[in-house]
Amino acid sequence: MKMSDKENISFDEFDEMNNPRPEECEFDRVVESAISRRGFLGVVAMGTAGFTASAAFPNFARAAADRFGFEQIEASVADTVTVPPGFNATPMVNWGDPLWSDSPKFDWSVRGTAEQQAKAFGDNNDGMSIFTIDGKTVLVINHEYTNRDVANAHRESKLPETDDDVLKGMLAHGHTVAELAEIDGRWTIVKDSPLNRRITPQTPMELTGPAAGHDLVKTAADPTGTNLIGTWNHCANGETPWGTYLTCEENFNGYFRSSDPDIEISADKKRYGVGAKDWGYAWAQIDERFDISKHPNECNRAGYVVEIDPSDPTSTPKKRSALGRFKHENAELVINRDGHVVVYLGDDERGEFLYRYVSNGVYSVGGPTDDLLDDGKLYAAKFDEDGTGKWLELSEEATGMSAAEISIFSRMAGSKVGATTMDRPEWVASHPKKAEVYCALTNNKNRGIKPNKGGDETPVGGPNPRKGNKYGQIVRWMPEGGDHTADNFAWNLFVLAGNPAVHSDDRKGSSNVNAGNMFNSPDGISFDNNGILWIQTDGNYSNEEDFAGQGNNQMLAADTETGEIRRFLVGPISCEITGLSFSPDRRTMFVGVQHPGEKGKPSHWPGGGDSVPRSGVVAVRRDDGGVIG
């Protein structure tokens, strides 16, 4: 979610006026060196003893078999989901759809009530996974936030006004767990399945790991510091091999406010963006714990990765504090070859860090798993200019902080060890067939202009090579010796997004970006079983000026061996494309459409006519019913 981004576009414009880029800029030199140091599409060979990068791989212009299986589509500003010839996309479930046969029908004239929302699919779906549980296909999906102006369109303020408006919004957050069935070739929610569940900001949770029970997480209602209520603003997700879902609390700060306007905001709250005003959700109006002047520790109980067991609708979700507290994007879990659980984690804020968790114990099929995400080490990444990098352990010795403090104030721990400030780390995706990991760095208008919220400088260079970065890039790294627990890695840039139709300087993008496939702001990234990297965008959809010709947000496919990128899907007006999963038979790809119609942009997806725009999931299939990914 990029609320603050879009509110401050003038900052970039201001910068552009005052710091014009040179006509003939250093971009080609700087970027091509970052890209091609190891060969743009290079394979880096690393021995276990030494750490030597191989000679450059042949460049990506080499002939390669077409691994995509579709024809690229053009950019589009249509209010629909567009896919290539030979494919179809059908809405499967949308905001407000009932999960039980006794769910009250949504009254769209008022965008529903709290009672209706409590038993219906939530708003603004984001990351999702498909599980097979006792032979049943089960969807678990995040509901990141609400389109306040859509959900409250009947109110003059376009914001929640009554307590029921506020509660409706609150209950539109959280998760839907729902059984799916394919009936006459069409996927649908199975109403009344015993596995169906809504998880909301009111669902009991348990805090586990180093932060559990610490004074910083104790509140008047919970003197144990372990019994939490609710989870909210989940961006993306992850999955464990033991059948659980990982969900990531991102912009948790925007829900807190202060009834005391003169409250002094502490440095740790400032680092996490917790302040005296909320972002329009007004939750403190109905639940006092969101008032930081009365309950200053409540905000320390959010910002974690949460583990959910979808097989048991009565299970208590666990907030795994060992994975750190920040604006979590996703949780890419890899079982290293020696059994250690490695989780790669991005902190989506300008100038914040990229993290790695390594379990102390090892995973074995059927073995105990409950400690694997509680007992381990947390690291932050440092990228060096020479194409190598290092994971810096956030240890008590290195940070001068206790284990609990490192878990609760991970950003400060990262600052203390000198981790690299990044251009908003979004999803991380690990290649399914080799030790190679990718992270989308979506954009960063402050790069080279302003420090992060902790005062760490954000110099131009390394994997963040452009000042005032408007378009974003994808960095990848190769762990030394193919070992995800190794502290050293080599890195290069897979793509720099840009607009070569408008710019010839550092904003044109890397050489695998052209007028036909260009995009901005990569966010969701995920590999399919064939090793194709899917890229979803949450960027500027104005289709004007710097973004002319890029159209609505979209999903592209990338061949990471050849570098080729092709546009596969374009979403409706003012949406973001986010969330990707596959049916067990791999014949259906589920793709999320989030916030169509935001900020007053007139989308009526999926209903058309004058209907209310509704986030949802589309099922994408081949017309011939073939395997899709």
Ligand code: FEO
């Ligand atoms: Fe919720 Fe970082 O996107």
Ligand code: CA
């Ligand atoms: Ca986003």
Ligand code: CA
């Ligand atoms: Ca995202």
